[in-house]
Amino acid sequence: MSGSIMIDRPAFAMPGVSHEYMTPELVHDLPEDPRAWVPRPGGGEFLPRMFDTLTGVIVNLNRYRRPGMLGRHLHGSAVYAYTLEGSWRYAEHDWVAKPGSFVFESPGETHTLIVEQATMVGFFVWMGGYQIVDENDKIVKVENVLSLIDACDKHYRECGLGPDYVRQFIR
Helix, strand or coil: CCCCCCCCCCCCCCCCCCCHHHCCCCCCCCCCCHHHCEECHHHEEEEEEEEECCCCEEEEEEEECCCEEEEEEEECCCEEEEEEEECEEECCCCCCECCCCEEEECCCCCEEEEECCCCEEEEEEEECCEEEECCCCCEEEEECHHHHHHHHHHHHHHHCCCCCHHHHHEC
């Protein structure tokens, strides 16, 4: 056929590379133990779903059980967020994310996550970490896949889940 492109393998397949890693995998179920949620600055909690140490991708649930705020920060890559419960917003924008809202964050935009109601749960996928900045845009802290693994590992050790608990999230 003229003008058609024929592909004899999936577009993502690479010649000479094993594709066994591409088999879908149930990584883990939602833990019932409340200690699996890692306290984070600003009143939130972080539940890792996956830390991809090869690409720096972080998949997590963020939860606030009371009003709170994640201070001014920016990401070096895009962030994808889906709101499961409650609502949240950015101080710098006039929208509110509610259950079912999908939010795309552009890389490099500084924003402040605010939860004004009692509960919020969001599913987030992002890569490359983020930088927390002060009111003058000076970087005061940097977080990435490795520092978040360390924070989770420290929490899991201290709360009694043990030194290997975080390993289930690492790919």
